[in-house]
Amino acid sequence: MDNIPLPVTEVLAAYQFSSHATLQSFGAGLINHTWRVKDDGKDFILQKMNTNVFKEPENIAYNIDLIDSYLKANHPDYFFVAPVKTKSGDLMACHEHEFYRLFPFVDNSRTYDVVETADQAFEAAGQFGLFTHLLSGISAQDLKITIPRFHNLSVRYMQFEEACSTGSATRIAQAEQEIEFLRNNASIVKTFQAIQSSELFKIRVTHHDTKISNVLFDQYDKGICVIDLDTVMPGYFISDVGDMLRTYLSPVSEEEKDFSKIQARDEYFTAIVEGYLSYMSIDLNAEELRHFVYSGMFMIYMQAIRFLTDHLNNDVYYGAAYEGHNFIRAKNQITLLTRLKEKEAYFNELVMKSVKH
Numbered sequence: 064m065d066n067i068p069l070p071v072t073e074v075l076a077a078y079q080f081s082s083h084a085t086l087q088s089f090g091a092g093l094i095n096h097t098w099r100v101k102d103d104g105k106d107f108i109l110q111k112m113n114t115n116v117f118k119e120p121e122n123i124a125y126n127i128d129l130i131d132s133y134l135k136a137n138h139p140d141y142f143f144v145a146p147v148k149t150k151s152g153d154l155m156a157c158h159e160h161e162f163y164r165l166f167p168f169v170d171n172s173r174t175y176d177v178v179e180t181a182d183q184a185f186e187a188a189g190q191f192g193l194f195t196h197l198l199s200g201i202s203a204q205d206l207k208i209t210i211p212r213f214h215n216l217s218v219r220y221m222q223f224e225e226a227c228s229t230g231s232a233t234r235i236a237q238a239e240q241e242i243e244f245l246r247n248n249a250s251i252v253k254t255f256q257a258i259q260s261s262e263l264f265k266i267r268v269t270h271h272d273t274k275i276s277n278v279l280f281d282q283y284d285k286g287i288c289v290i291d292l293d294t295v296m297p298g299y300f301i302s303d304v305g306d307m308l309r310t311y312l313s314p315v316s317e318e319e320k321d322f323s324k325i326q327a328r329d330e331y332f333t334a335i336v337e338g339y340l341s342y343m344s345i346d347l348n349a350e351e352l353r354h355f356v357y358s359g360m361f362m363i364y365m366q367a368i369r370f371l372t373d374h375l376n377n378d379v380y381y382g383a384a385y386e387g388h389n390f391i392r393a394k395n396q397i398t399l400l401t402r403l404k405e406k407e408a409y410f411n412e413l414v415m416k417s418v419k420h
Contacts, residue, residue, distance in 0.1 A: 074163045077149040077156040106168035120162040122207035123293050124154040138197045142288045172279045181334040184311045186286035187278040188338030194289045196342040198268040203297035214302045216255040216365050223368040230375030251364045263350040269298030273306040301358035307335050308359030317392050327402040336417045355414045359403050367396035
């Protein structure tokens with residue numbers, strides 16, 4: 064294990080690695096530090112968990128172990144990437160209050176940072192739908208909370224209004240139009256609050272981070288399984304569907320400065336609907352299905368207010384690569400929300416047609 068940093072060497076020693084193991088940085092994730100470990104012809108993924116984001120990593124390990132045990136007992140054919148246990152049988156290795164976990168590397172698999180085709184959107188949506196569908200036998204309340212209030216739009220809106228009062232006066236004046244737009248669309252918050260109090264919306268095992276990079280694809284671009292289960296918690300389906308709509312519909316990301324490139328693409332919406340409902344149509348009731356398009360508005364609106372809140376607070380959460388970075392991101396998401404709202408009625412018709420088929 065020459066040339067491997069000392070803390071990582073000690074972590075690797077907690078597993079069954081030989082002295083010939085090699086290590087290299089892997090992936091472009093922003094939260095956890097990830098390496099690829101090679102040893103005696105076998106590959107693994109090692110992650111150092113970000114305890115600034117995940118303050119109780121034991122909760123993540125508990126959730127993954129619960130899901131792994133349930134799937135092995137009830138759906139043994141489902142391909143699930145479970146963590147490798149340490150020599151002492153632990154789910155994580157701990158070194159000086161830092162937590163690490165090890166996963167087997169899946170051969171002939173690939174991930175994408177950006178959705179490139181509608182077929183990929185279909186496959187990814189199907190994998191997230193399958194994941195929640197197969198875990199319908201678990202009481203979601205048995206899962207631990209890994210990030211408190213993660214997708215609580217009411218809390219995010221309160222933080223936004225607070226920033227409008229106490230944030231940078233210069234930036235508040237600059238963002239007058241955007242603040243007005245978000246306030247004028249606060250009905251999205253009221254709908255979320257109605258969902259929270261409705262018995263028609265079931266709390267399920269929810270991934271909460273359904274970007275394309277959290278799906279493993281095989282060499283033929285077929286979905287293998289979902290990965291990165293750190294945010295798996297009890298939640299509503301609107302979180303998973305909403306995040307897919309937010310990140311798959313437009314051909315450009317939240318970083319795009321040319322807002323004319325932002326679209327809500329029909330074929331990608333159809334792919335998400337058909338992929339997700341290929342497994343979840345029997346799980347979602349009529350009232351939930353009526354909120355399929357709302358899911359996208361929910362997530363886009365929440366991300367818009369989070370970006371604008373951070374801008375008004377002088378970029379203390381997301382940081383900024385350039386002056387006004389979070390303001391651009393907020394306006395980008397406001398544009399995407401506008402594009403989606405323009406197609407709301409049409410997209411709702413597509414959902415209902417898909418269900419009838």
